[in-house]
Amino acid sequence: MEPPCVYDHEDHTDGEAMVTVDDEQTWIDQAKAGDPSAYRLLVERHQNAIVRLVSRLLGADHWGLDDVIQDVFVRAYFALDQFRGQAAFRTWLTRIAVNRCRDEQRRTQRRWTLARTLAQHAAIEQAMAPEPSSAPPASCGDRIAEAPDALGQLVQNAVASLPEKLRVVVTLKDLEGYSYEEVSRILQCKLGTVKSRHARAREQLRRRLEPVVPRLQR
């Protein structure tokens, strides 16, 4: 007897117990039939991945982040009948999450533009102000080396500054570990488009990060 297919390549479940495709398909069928406990299993299995993705796409400090995450699962529940199993459930759910994040960004874009502009001005003024200590200014690389989390923060800011189309691709491919094929299915665009956007995103990131990580030079 052939062993059931296991999501052995998925690290998106953060060490949860191994779940087979058959198990998940059973839960989906039961949830479609109206069994809330089966849908609960699906939610709990994929919650961490969706939380991580939505937090990265919208920003961890986004107002109403919990509502967006919750809404992803609510939308998925009412759209379960449309899930035909052509892609993995995780891919399908991720597509819903990406679309929900896009809606959220459009909705809040105008509201937050002014606030962000003011915050950026404040940050620039603060950065341009002379340092209080009399020690000679350290280079950017030295500062990064002194602060262990600084590189991560720098990369996070660099990713956040990318245009939305590029940011989504980098988030899915490089931060969430999806393959090009999966990103193509999630975003419902051609594989070549995904690769092209990914290359452009990497190029923009390289320009910003090169002073800190010289190995990124081509």
Add this chain to the structure above:
Amino acid sequence: MNCDAFRLYIDLPALPPEAWPDEIRAHHEGCANCQVWLAHEQTWQYVFASVPAPRARPSVWPGVMAVIAARRAQPASLSWELVALSRYLVPALVALVLALAGVGMWAPVTNPAAPDTDSVASVLVAEPITELAFLHQDADAILNQWVGGAQP
């Protein structure tokens, strides 16, 4: 095995190099381009691995369950599809009413078959017709009418 196939393999959720199939390992050992490419990819992986993971959150299930239950309890007339439809339906109805009102206002003016007899325009148009009819009358008949009218 060519470079594209090698890179496609690496793009997939990849196994560690120790577990690579012989074909993959052989290509990697014999292809300088792919070695450079892989080293570059590993640098990127190091860079992205430094990004802190967002903090974990408590289960969203209670909130999800509450929303699903609330939506199921809603009457059909208040379903979200209808609410969404009303966003388009109401403006469409308003536009229709305005369009009909506009047609109603302009129709009497633009319809030549039903002129307003009380308006100045209709009097001005009517006068030449009256004069023409007067001229076409027989002169004797007109005199008789006048004389007869003046007789006591």
